[in-house]
Amino acid sequence: MKISGWTALLGAAVLGADAIQLDLGSDDSIKQAASTIAHNMMTYYVGNQSGQVPGLLPPPYYWWEAGAMFGSLLDYWYYTGDTTYNDVTEQALLFQVGPDRNYEPTNRTSDLGNDDQAFWGIAAMSAAELKFQNPPEDQPQWLALAQAVFNRQAGRWDEQTCGGGLRWQIFSFNRGYNYKNSISNGCFINLGARLGAYTGNSTYFEWVDKVWDWMTEEGLVSPSFQVFDGTDVTINCTQLDHVQWSYNGGVMLLGAATMWNQTTGDEQSKWGDRVTGLLKENMVFFQNGTTMYEVACEPNNNCNVDQLSFKAYLSRWMAATTKVAPWTADQILPLLASSAQAAAQSCSGGNDGSTCGTKWTQTGWDGAYGVGQQMSALEVIQSNMIQKVSGPVSNKTGGTSKGDYSAGSGSSSHVDNAPGEITMKDKAGAGVLTAVVLIMLLGGGYWMSVD
Structure with a gap:
């Protein structure tokens, strides 16, 4: 998605450069490339300017993508050691927690779905795992914020329809409330597995098993480990939208890999099979x-604003998988390397000569630009530092973030979990809109054919 003001982008690269120069054999080269891309990405952010709201990106970007972007900046610090964006990241992650400290800000009800909230909670989880600077004592702490999001979402587990699952939307008045999608449930799995690993509390693992089994029973995860977009409660989840998105494959992969890391015997073997299956099916991307590449939309040039960022999360979670399931590195690292080289050569546009495009599969810049393009290139390039950094910590291995098992478990007056009439609103969100999906599901066709 093109947005106004792109001609003002000034990256760290020399004007007129053919592309970002990347030598994967040089840590300095990777860090310099990441620095240039991160700088360009942050030219879109105005939340740290006078009169602006910390943590928000300007239109056309939704609230969730800002949380995802700050997650990428956490990774940037983790991989490079550069603290340039640490204070603005902390400011954003704390400003958007909402009155109940659970990432449910009252002014974001129009674009606050379970997946949207989860991306902020996952950023807080990363902050705890990576030993990011802890907030002041009078502010909510990273681990407690991740726990608050998990607890809130556990309370929304909906067995009244389709036998379980999280709905896409939190509020019944938002379009998409009847949709149960893989990214909402996959984020819940991802967050739960990592909370269990950090705290040692097996209750989180029990939830992961429960959600995974439900997704398998409903067909959202196929027997061969394809991860499909979602299904609709108005038809009792009897048909699926079979579109495959890269972030769905990624979010499930890290969840499964973390569970492999935390189990033994037959349980570990089960999760290992799931990791292997997901790795195989993720080759579609x-x-x-x-x-x-984003197979469902890139070839036809119809990715929406959200979908342009999805490769960032597949890159992030594939890299993280190699830390908790080291046996996956031989398969994952070459994919990150080849994709990073392709991404770097696409970062050759704009007045700065280093603006990143959407399509890494073609030579040179494709004329596209935006937060999603910058974030995707940043994550895949900096992920090539994964072998040079330590893995996630836990309470037993040096973690310092303070938790609260009851965080978020209280009631919140502005959250509506009751079914109601869905009203139209201008939100694309992650995945496809329920009204369109329902037509496709009833017609037995796919929005996009995926091999």
Whole structure:
């Protein structure tokens, strides 16, 4: 998605450069490339300017993508050691917690779905795992924020329809409330597995098992480990939208890999099979087995604003998988390397000569630009530092973030979990809108054909 003001982008690269120069054999080269891309990405952010709201990106970006972006900046610090964006990241992650300290700000009801909230909670989880600077004592702490999001979402587990699952939307008046999608439930799995690993509390693992089993029973995760977009409660989840998005494959992969890391015996073998299956099916997101692309929309040039960022999360979670399931590195690292080289050569546009495009599968810049393009290139390039950094910590291995098992478990007056009439609103959100999906499901066709 093109937005106004792009001509003002001034990256750290020399004007007129053919592309970001990347030598994966040089840590300094990777860090310099990441620095240039992160700088360009942050030219879109105005939340730290006078009169602006910390933590928000300007239109057309929704609230959730800002949380995802600050998650990428946490990764940037983790991989490079550069603290340039640490204070603005902390400010954003704390400003958006909402009155109940659970990432449910009252002014975001129009774009506050379970997946939207989860991306902020996952950023807080990363802050705890990576030992990011802890907030002041009078502010909510990273681990407690992640726990608050998990607890809130556990309370929304909906067995009244389709036998379980999280709905896409939190509020019944938001379009998409009848949709149960993989990214909402997958984020819940991802967050639960990581909370269990950090705290040692097996209750989180029990939830992961429960959600995974439900997704499998409903067909959202196929027997061969394809992860499909979602299903609709108005037809009792009897049909699926079979579109595959890269972030769905990624979010499930890290969840499964974390569970493999935390189990033994037959349980570990089960989760290992799931990791292997997901890795195999995620190859659909690599053209010719080498270059990451969003298979459902890139070929036809119809990715929406959200979808342009999805490769960032597949990159992030594939890299993180190699830390908790090291045996996956031989398969994952070459994919991150080849995709990083492809991404770098696409970062050759704009007045600065280093603006990143959407399509890494073609030579040079494709004329596209935006937060999603910058974030995707940043994550895949900096992920090539994964072997040079330590893995996630826990309470037993040096973690310092303070938790609260009851965080978020209290009632919140502005959250509506009751079914009601859905009203139209201008939100694309993650995945496809329920009204369109229902037509497709009833017609037995797919929005996009995926091999």
